[in-house]
Amino acid sequence: MGGWSGELLLGLVVLLGATVQRLAGIGFALVASPVLVLLLGPHDGVTLANFAALAISAIGLAGSWRQVRPRAMLPLMTAAACTVPAGAWVAATVPEPELLAGIGVLVTAAALLVIRGVRAAALRGVGGAVVAGATSGLMNSAAGVGGPAVSLYAVNSGWTTGEFVPNAQLYGVVVNAFSLATKGLPGLSAPAWGLMATALAGGAVAGRLLAARVSERRARTVVLGLALAGGLSTFVKGVSGL
Template structure:
């Protein structure tokens, strides 16, 4: 078991903990680090697998609060754009993909921090726009959560309602992404550490959820995401 594999498990543990608390944030926190550890293409795949798994764990306790009718346009729109995102990511050089992931996560963090209000992101049409953007970004860069978060802000969803719906969406959109691209090429120790990170993150996230306020959790997610995004952007630009 190498140091890189141990670091991979640690990154997944941190991301899973964050997502267990907030409903989103796994890819924001981990996508840049995973891109640096195992390459941008494989990093996105690992992010899709782990984010889908931790979303499923979180959904077990909150599935009764899922608004299926509100999620249908989001999920259908994402299903239409996931293949396009996978196609683009498969054809970009590694340096370009690293730069794209860094820029995308940085922009997403700044938009979420700003709480952008856009009339086009309200109602059924807004759900289609947000779902389409989220599906494309999830399969190409592993970061589909911010588009969903911006939709929820503009639709004025309370946090208690957003978390289970985000987890429901996370399960499906990551399954779509895995179906479009396949599983990551990890050795057995890597898979074991990813699974352990997801399981440990589910437990740690539940404990942290009782101790962190919503504002503290939000700052933690965005701060970690921004640091990782800037590091990935620098790696892509400098080669």
Template sequence: MSSWAAELLLSGIILLGASVQRMTGIGFALVAVPALVLLLGPPEGVALANCAAGAISMAGLLSGWREVRLSAMVPLAGAAACTVPLGAWVAAQLSEPVLLVSTGVVVSTASLMVIRGVRAPALHGAKGALAAGAASGFMNSSAGVGGPAVSLYAVNAGWTVREFVPNAQFYGVVVNAFSLTAKGLPQLTAPTWLLAAVGITAGGVIGNWLAERIPEQGARSLVLLLALAGGITTLSKGLWGL
């Protein structure tokens, strides 16, 4: 694949992920990380996912910050801050095939858990927020996929979609900022950064338009099926390279 074709593909992947996240509050990493990891390699792909997911979360938060539940978000973010460095360290120690396998397993398992709406007593209350935040921080910095743990916490807390979205956006800003602080920005060319920014912007606009026209449950189901397919593909490539 030529460099310009790869960069256009990257922009399209980011546009799709940004559209999904703008519609549902999470989903950028689930949809985009497998493809970005295959295209750029695990370190750069995950770091770019952290950048893009944080940016689209910030854009969504500008209109929904008043609905953020700080009582739940503070323990979630605090626990994530403690495990993000560990996730970054673990990712730095693993070879590319092992990272691909790990990312594929995490994405596929997380997708299946959210699809099944897993409920667990351990995810209730303050202890549940700490457990979900710790798991999310580790997964976000190591594999770029921190949203499912927070989504499972919200399911067990009985939050509605309307309650979940602004809180997920707030958390997305915080945990991705932590992850990038621990690992640094991805090393990309100026044209790649520009195309990524175009993808984020266009995806946000498209996602906002689609959110008013597509039933939320249908959009969420599509996101999870795409994520599951991407996770299985990434896992397969990693196993082939071992």
């Protein structure tokens, strides 16, 4: 990524991701991770997605922590913590073209599964929480997209949107903190970090304002459409480098 134009594009991507996350409760990584990976490469792109998703989740959690259900989230978070190191190992050892293609496949598949609202007995109860958490931790650390597995668990457990959003924000803080502790922070310049902070704050405000004007269904449609486009672009970029 070179010069102010690259940093500005990076800021716009983070702004968009933060806006949709604050609007729909999920979506930062689905929308932003593929583009960040294309701009910064797999390592810095994924770790920046982890950092930004943690930050925007923390902002949302500050206003909704009273609705969190820690006991329900504990199996998810514990299972995720166990698989985050494996995801970090994958990200560190797989060659870049293969990793780009893999990230593209994961993002595309995750978006399609959420669109279909897959129902499965394996995604219910404590066992379902462990399966979802383990899958999410691996995907979050390797590709920056841990949310869809948790979303599918919530759908199969019958959670309402009001129940899902605050708990997803808690999960986002915890799993991304584990991922960053394993891999470290992305290597950005000081001006780029300042731009990221501004974009995250702007996205939090914009998402909150839009939430009163845009239906949840429409917001999720936009999120998942952008995720599909980004996932397919990343896959093509990876395959072209093989």
